[in-house]
Amino acid sequence: MKGIMKRGNLRQLTIAQIVAAILFLLLIIISGFLIGNDKLAIHLDMKNTAPSIAHPFGTDWLGRDMLVRTLKGLTISLGVGLLAAILSSLIALAFSLIASWNKRMDAFITWLIDLFLSVPHLVLLILISFAVGGGFKGVVIGLSLTHWPSLTRLLRGEMLQIKSAEYVGISRQLGKSRWWIARHHLIAHLLPQLFVGMVLLFPHAILHEAAITFLGFGLSTEQPAIGIVLSESMRYLSTGMWWLAFFPGLSLLIMVGIFDILGKNMRKLIDPFHGQKG
Amino acid sequence: MEIIGINKLLLEVKDFSLSFRHYKKGLRETKLQVVRNLNMCIHEGEIVAIVGASGSGKSLLANAILGILPDHAVQEGILNYKGMPLTSERQVRLQGKEISLIPQSVNALDPLMKTAKQVQAVIRKGDKQAIQENIFREVGLPIEAGKKYPFELSGGMARRVLAATAMVSDADLIIADEPTPGLDPKALHETVAIIKQLATAGKGVMFITHDIDTALTVADKVVVFNQGETVETADVADFSGHGEMLKHPFTKALWNALPQNDFWGDVPLMVEEYHTRPLKERLEVDKISYRYQKGPYLFKNLHLVVTPGEVIGIHGYSGSGKTTMAQIIAGYREAETGNVLVDGRTKKHSGINPVQLIWQHPEKAINPRWQMKKVLVESGMLDKELLEELGIKHEWLTRYPSELSGGELQRFCVARALHPNVKYIIADEITTMLDAITQANLWKTIVNHARTRNVGVLVISHDGKLLNKVCDRIINFGDITNL
Numbered sequence: 001m002k003g004i005m006k007r008g009n010l011r012q013l014t015i016a017q018i019v020a021a022i023l024f025l026l027l028i029i030i031s032g033f034l035i036g037n038d039k040l041a042i043h044l045d046m047k048n049t050a051p052s053i054a055h056p057f058g059t060d061w062l063g064r065d066m067l068v069r070t071l072k073g074l075t076i077s078l079g080v081g082l083l084a085a086i087l088s089s090l091i092a093l094a095f096s097l098i099a100s101w102n103k104r105m106d107a108f109i110t111w112l113i114d115l116f117l118s119v120p121h122l123v124l125l126i127l128i129s130f131a132v133g134g135g136f137k138g139v140v141i142g143l144s145l146t147h148w149p150s151l152t153r154l155l156r157g158e159m160l161q162i163k164s165a166e167y168v169g170i171s172r173q174l175g176k177s178r179w180w181i182a183r184h185h186l187i188a189h190l191l192p193q194l195f196v197g198m199v200l201l202f203p204h205a206i207l208h209e210a211a212i213t214f215l216g217f218g219l220s221t222e223q224p225a226i227g228i229v230l231s232e233s234m235r236y237l238s239t240g241m242w243w244l245a246f247f248p249g250l251s252l253l254i255m256v257g258i259f260d261i262l263g264k265n266m267r268k269l270i271d272p273f274h275g276q277k278g
Numbered sequence: 279m280e281i282i283g284i285n286k287l288l289l290e291v292k293d294f295s296l297s298f299r300h301y302k303k304g305l306r307e308t309k310l311q312v313v314r315n316l317n318m319c320i321h322e323g324e325i326v327a328i329v330g331a332s333g334s335g336k337s338l339l340a341n342a343i344l345g346i347l348p349d350h351a352v353q354e355g356i357l358n359y360k361g362m363p364l365t366s367e368r369q370v371r372l373q374g375k376e377i378s379l380i381p382q383s384v385n386a387l388d389p390l391m392k393t394a395k396q397v398q399a400v401i402r403k404g405d406k407q408a409i410q411e412n413i414f415r416e417v418g419l420p421i422e423a424g425k426k427y428p429f430e431l432s433g434g435m436a437r438r439v440l441a442a443t444a445m446v447s448d449a450d451l452i453i454a455d456e457p458t459p460g461l462d463p464k465a466l467h468e469t470v471a472i473i474k475q476l477a478t479a480g481k482g483v484m485f486i487t488h489d490i491d492t493a494l495t496v497a498d499k500v501v502v503f504n505q506g507e508t509v510e511t512a513d514v515a516d517f518s519g520h521g522e523m524l525k526h527p528f529t530k531a532l533w534n535a536l537p538q539n540d541f542w543g544d545v546p547l548m549v550e551e552y553h554t555r556p557l558k559e560r561l562e563v564d565k566i567s568y569r570y571q572k573g574p575y576l577f578k579n580l581h582l583v584v585t586p587g588e589v590i591g592i593h594g595y596s597g598s599g600k601t602t603m604a605q606i607i608a609g610y611r612e613a614e615t616g617n618v619l620v621d622g623r624t625k626k627h628s629g630i631n632p633v634q635l636i637w638q639h640p641e642k643a644i645n646p647r648w649q650m651k652k653v654l655v656e657s658g659m660l661d662k663e664l665l666e667e668l669g670i671k672h673e674w675l676t677r678y679p680s681e682l683s684g685g686e687l688q689r690f691c692v693a694r695a696l697h698p699n700v701k702y703i704i705a706d707e708i709t710t711m712l713d714a715i716t717q718a719n720l721w722k723t724i725v726n727h728a729r730t731r732n733v734g735v736l737v738i739s740h741d742g743k744l745l746n747k748v749c750d751r752i753i754n755f756g757d758i759t760n761l
């Protein structure tokens with residue numbers, strides 16, 4: 001740690017980590033877009049080969065290159081997970097601010113949270129994504145409309161605490177509007193929690209996406225989402241084709257890990273209490 | 279040095295310095311030195327008072343000894359406890375066992391735990407409840423206070439709970455970080471007696487305070503700090519008259535700024551004719567009553583009038599409801615019955631409330647996530663002249679509240695309340711936590727503004743000497759509660 005500290009101070013280090021994480025994620029997305037459908041084509045003469053230099057991740061039972069499939073799958077899953085996590089946390093933020101308005105609004109939001117939490121996630125998810133037409137759009141809408149309640153509850157609690165702080169009362173007496181107080185006092189306080197909540201939502205969203213895709217209500221099977229790749233490979237795992245599950249699984253793990261690093265470092269930058277630790 | 283007494287050296291601080299890492303602009307990291315060349319020592323059975331202006335590094339020294347500095351602090355120099363250096367591992371071992379703290383802020387109490395439990399948690403052996411009740415009696419707390427949560431106690435009572443917590447632990451060195459402000463004279467007397475008791479029992483006490491008055495009644499030795507340096511180590515007897523026996527000019531200034539000495543200094547006070555104004559312009563508290571849920575009434579049909587330009591003092595025992603009254607007048611709470619009339623009207627204001635309350639604890643009145651600049655922007659008070667008058671330094675504007683002392687923060691709160699649209703100011707124990715020089719400065723500014731701009735001021739304080747000095751008339755709170 002000492003060697004690194006000498007080369008740059010903590011804030012430089014933090015920004016370097018954030019940039020590295022974003023670059024890595026961009027790399028995955030760009031490579032995913034560059035891969036056309038021809039690369040995903042079936043080569044029955046090459047089926048079930050172990051990892052080699054030509055095919056670092058091996059090939060599957062239809063001779064498709066697993067590296068290409070993994071990258072494409074990560075891009076799709078990243079898109080779905082990211083969109084759903086962002087939308088969910090935006091909903092959570094909006095609802096927690098609405099709950100701060102008055103007692104009746106608070107009761108309504110609390111009731112809404114309880115309502116959504118009392119219905120099983122997956123059932124609601126299937127219902128919503130089926131109702132809006134399925135596919136990529138259906139999955140994203142379904143995920144974002146079902147993943148906000150627990151984060152909202154957390155943010156609402158934080159918000160109630162900060163709302164009763166003396167300095168918020170003073171702000172009100174200084175003639176600041178509700179909107180001003182929400183923007184400068186509440187949101188500034190909620191932002192770190194929001195980021196952490198988003199990072200935690202992300203893997204959750206990806207796994208649920210994989211789950212409903214597996215059940216046939218989500219993405220179509222020709223789209224190599226990471227959930228589909230993994231569930232397909234399960235059937236071949238017992239025949240010794242470990243690479244089918246190992247490499248895509250590891251890639252998913254690494255991507256989620258990068259997200260975690262990203263979230264923690266952003267928190268260091270935003271939150272003055274964490275930003276200056278040595 | 280070693281010959282001084284049979285008593286062993288407990289704590290030794292030599293050439294101690296402390297700085298904070300922080301970011302000026304973007305990526306540039308700078309070090310900000312806040313304490314340097316600090317020297318002092320404490321023997322067993324000795325009470326050493328550390329006196330200094332707010333922001334002089336008193337509390338930082340205490341935190342360094344306890345090992346609870348913020349993570350971006352860097353310390354140098356020698357800190358010895360019982361002849362051995364205080365390493366961070368040793369600090370963790372000694373915290374609460376051999377070294378114990380009576381903290382400054384009442385925020386240190388757990389808001390979700392009843393006070394009796396909090397005190398009992400520190401006791402290691404014996405009948406916990408009996409010991410706790412005993413110590414409550416000693417510090418003058420009713421036994422029922424143990425069944426309450428910290429937010430149900432007044433500032434003075436909460437402070438006594440903190441003192442009780444440190445007293446029940448069997449530490450050798452007790453660091454009392456401002457244990458006395460906010461106490462009414464009777465409670466102050468009791469606390470001082472308890473601290474003296476601790477010293478007679480052979481414990482070393484480091485008594486950090488801004489209040490020379492109390493320091494002189496408690497301590498054997500007085501160490502004076504200014505701007506992070508030891509200015510003088512003086513004997514108690516040296517503080518007398520106009521401070522001729524004191525060596526350093528700063529010590530003299532501190533002594534002379536006391537309300538009973540030469541409080542106003544050479545700043546002339548502006549005297550205005552305020553009673554010739556039309557009677558309609560006044561703050562009238564019209565028969566308000568209040569109680570907490572089904573509890574007993576704090577006050578009934580309380581009536582009070584403040585005219586513009588007038589400075590009124592209110593004193594009373596801690597826990598009697600003065601702060602609650604202040605919060606009702608300033609619009610933070612609703613009274614059960616009665617109204618607060620500003621210039622004859624119940625206030626339905628848009629924009630800034632013409633009645634502003636300055637709170638007792640500035641650290642709670644400022645958003646801890648904001649740089650100080652934003653606090654001033656929020657209230658629209660960026661007037662350079664006023665900031666200078668209050669002694670707010672330019673470099674403070676880029677700091678966070680945790681990097682400023684209570685006295686420095688309170689200046690921002692005063693600046694905020696001196697908005698041109700404010701007609702009445704309620705000051706609830708605002709200088710109780712501050713040193714004599716800052717106290718004198720703040721009051722000079724407030725009273726001057728009150729006189730020149732016809733602002734009515736309601737001063738709530740335990741300090742009779744201060745009230746005598748700044749107020750036109752003084753009201754005993756017990757006389758107006760109608761109970």
